[in-house]
Amino acid sequence: MLALRDGQLYVLAPDGWTRLGGPAPASSTPLNREDAEDWCEREGWDLHLLDQVPQLTA
Template sequence: MTRPDTVRFLRTEPTMAFPEGRLLAMREAQLHVLAPDGWTRLAGTRPTGATTLTRQDAEDWCEREGWDLHLLDQVPTLA
């Protein structure tokens, strides 16, 4: 039996366009941002100032921002 892939969630610093910041997810060393059409892969490294979130914090962020909680389970894998 294999363990499920670990997903780490982060939040970017607030901006005028995104007062609550953007939700990021890291899986298999690949960074993704939650966008209107789902998770979008980002090139590069973790943004400066991004803070680590627990799964519960990510769920709370989704609820505040009106995102479906099931998206947290749909972070793409490299395979």
């Protein structure tokens, strides 16, 4: 799963969110929160990870 926050792209990895360089893959599909929660449940990921996407600090 990919997440975009503050213009930065992150990928969900087994050890948490990892920052990526470059644009999102052209084959990626946007998800709303409900769909992302459904994906986490289906794949066995902790739903709280959706609230832990890193933020850029000022």
